[in-house]
Amino acid sequence: MKNLVEVKNIKKNYGKNEAVKGISFNIKEDEILGLLGPNGSGKTTTIGMLLGLLKPTSGEILINGQKLEGNRIEILEQINFISPYIELPKKLTVKQNLTVYGKLYKINNINERIEFLSEKLRLEDLLNSITGELSSGQKNRVSLAKALINEPKVLLLDEPTASLDPEVGDFVRSFLEDYKKEKKISILLASHNMNEVTRLCKSILMMKDGIIIDEGNPKELINKHGRKNLEEVFLKLSRSKNELN
Amino acid sequence: MSLTRMYGLFLRHFYLITRSFPRVLDLVYWPTIQITLWGFISNFFATHTTYYNNAVGVILTCAILYDFLFRTSIGFNMLFLEEIWSRNFTNLFIAPMKIGEILTSLVATALIRALIGLIPAVLLTSPLFGISILDLGIFLFFLFLSLYLFGITLGILVSAGLLRYGPSFENIAWSTMFLLAPFGCIYYPIEILPEVFQKIAYLLPLVYIFEEARNILINQTVDIQNIYYAFMWNGVYFVLSIVLFYYSFNVAKNKGTLINMGE
Numbered sequence: 001m002k003n004l005v006e007v008k009n010i011k012k013n014y015g016k017n018e019a020v021k022g023i024s025f026n027i028k029e030d031e032i033l034g035l036l037g038p039n040g041s042g043k044t045t046t047i048g049m050l051l052g053l054l055k056p057t058s059g060e061i062l063i064n065g066q067k068l069e070g071n072r073i074e075i076l077e078q079i080n081f082i083s084p085y086i087e088l089p090k091k092l093t094v095k096q097n098l099t100v101y102g103k104l105y106k107i108n109n110i111n112e113r114i115e116f117l118s119e120k121l122r123l124e125d126l127l128n129s130i131t132g133e134l135s136s137g138q139k140n141r142v143s144l145a146k147a148l149i150n151e152p153k154v155l156l157l158d159e160p161t162a163s164l165d166p167e168v169g170d171f172v173r174s175f176l177e178d179y180k181k182e183k184k185i186s187i188l189l190a191s192h193n194m195n196e197v198t199r200l201c202k203s204i205l206m207m208k209d210g211i212i213i214d215e216g217n218p219k220e221l222i223n224k225h226g227r228k229n230l231e232e233v234f235l236k237l238s239r240s241k242n243e244l245n
Numbered sequence: 246m247s248l249t250r251m252y253g254l255f256l257r258h259f260y261l262i263t264r265s266f267p268r269v270l271d272l273v274y275w276p277t278i279q280i281t282l283w284g285f286i287s288n289f290f291a292t293h294t295t296y297y298n299n300a301v302g303v304i305l306t307c308a309i310l311y312d313f314l315f316r317t318s319i320g321f322n323m324l325f326l327e328e329i330w331s332r333n334f335t336n337l338f339i340a341p342m343k344i345g346e347i348l349t350s351l352v353a354t355a356l357i358r359a360l361i362g363l364i365p366a367v368l369l370t371s372p373l374f375g376i377s378i379l380d381l382g383i384f385l386f387f388l389f390l391s392l393y394l395f396g397i398t399l400g401i402l403v404s405a406g407l408l409r410y411g412p413s414f415e416n417i418a419w420s421t422m423f424l425l426a427p428f429g430c431i432y433y434p435i436e437i438l439p440e441v442f443q444k445i446a447y448l449l450p451l452v453y454i455f456e457e458a459r460n461i462l463i464n465q466t467v468d469i470q471n472i473y474y475a476f477m478w479n480g481v482y483f484v485l486s487i488v489l490f491y492y493s494f495n496v497a498k499n500k501g502t503l504i505n506m507g508e
Contacts, residue, residue: 052498053501054504055499076339076341077341079339085332088331089333
């Protein structure tokens with residue numbers, strides 16, 4: 001399988017603060033890579049660099065074989081992002097929002113694409129609803145539709161099921177699994193929901209203090225650390241500063 | 246009544262103010278600008294009571310011109326701020342849009358917004374006050390174009406500040422026009438300003454635009470040089486604003502402002 005994302009020794013400093021201290025990883029096509037770590041470990045900074053919103057202090061990022069530096073527009077055409085911390089304009093209808101983003105991503109058959117996504121994401125009855133009046137679960141599915149409007153090769157997900165009820169959360173996870181399989185895309189999933197990560201990810205990066213402190217598939221990590229589940233592994237690694245030193 | 250709780254709430258706002266230079270600036274300059282602007286206007290009318298005798302509507306015409314400038318500038322800022330308020334900012338900046346494309350679309354949208362506000366105002370002045378801004382003739386187009394250019398230039402400068410400093414720069418967005426109003430000589434000739442202020446005013450396109458509007462209405466003559474200087478200074482500031490916007494975008498990419506903008 002081809003690497004769609006190649007991250008080579010990227011660092012990010014904010015003044016004297018080293019937020020990311022030289023990390024490297026790849027994401028293959030048809031792969032979901034979990035990015036775990038406690039708050040302040042450098043996950044958001046890493047995602048920001050992958051999106052071109054942050055300039056790495058050093059290192060290199062390649063998306064689908066192209067360097068991000070110097071090819072920002074071409075690369076942004078191939079990726080997309082969803083996060084509970086960003087929203088779509090609240091006063092526009094769902095269809096208007098999806099149409100706007102369809103235009104921004106220069107999608108040829110916007111109506112067909114919206115129809116396809118609304119069917120897949122159960123949005124048919126919501127297309128004419130005001131986005132700001134939707135429930136959290138509905139907004140989440142609309143954001144997901146926006147994130148897939150350009151048929152991205154690489155999808156970055158930051159807490160994609162945060163604040164969703166179990167049914168909607170399960171629907172979103174199943175959708176992502178199927179979509180990834182069908183389109184052979186790469187997904188980077190940053191999440192604090194360990195069950196979600198265990199279910200979706202074949203491999204995991206564990207970040208802490210700006211470095212990758214462990215990696216592997218969920219089962220391997222659970223066995224390696226002698227814990228019952230991924231949550232316990234997370235807690236052990238998050239609290240292990242003194243032990244590691 | 247608990248003094249501690251009240252002090253706690255006071256601290257909540259005090260900390261906010263002391264952590265943000267734009268907020269401190271906002272507190273200081275509003276009273277300063279209001280006193281300066283109305284001081285000059287009062288001074289002018291106290292000493293030149295016959296200046297406007299032969300040109301009824303000059304003040305109203307200048308008010309409409311100033312409002313167009315105000316609407317254009319605020320309109321541009323509003324478009325940018327809307328994205329921050331709706332937490333859509335990150336979505337916009339991860340879309341494959343060139344900075345030039347973002348700016349151009351905002352500039353065009355700001356024009357449409359300003360025209361929507363301007364047309365009813367222009368139409369109302371005639372039946373209500375018997376005055377038509379169209380008395381400025383063909384040169385009205387050049388004056389409006391010049392004001393539009395300066396309005397979007399200010400909008401781009403403020404947006405550059407929002408990119409660089411984040412939402413705390415919002416207060417500046419609302420008040421740039423008031424900050425410049427005393428130097429713009431909107432309602433009085435430049436001679437009314439102290440000499441030091443005159444030197445500053447001559448570096449702005451506004452003074453040439455409003456001097457020329459009064460010149461056409463009062464003297465019924467056209468001084469092309471005023472229009473030329475207005476466009477020259479507009480060109481200088483417009484290029485500077487674009488350069489500053491690109492610079493701010495790069496600074497924001499280094500500092501992480503873009504990723505935290507909606508929070």
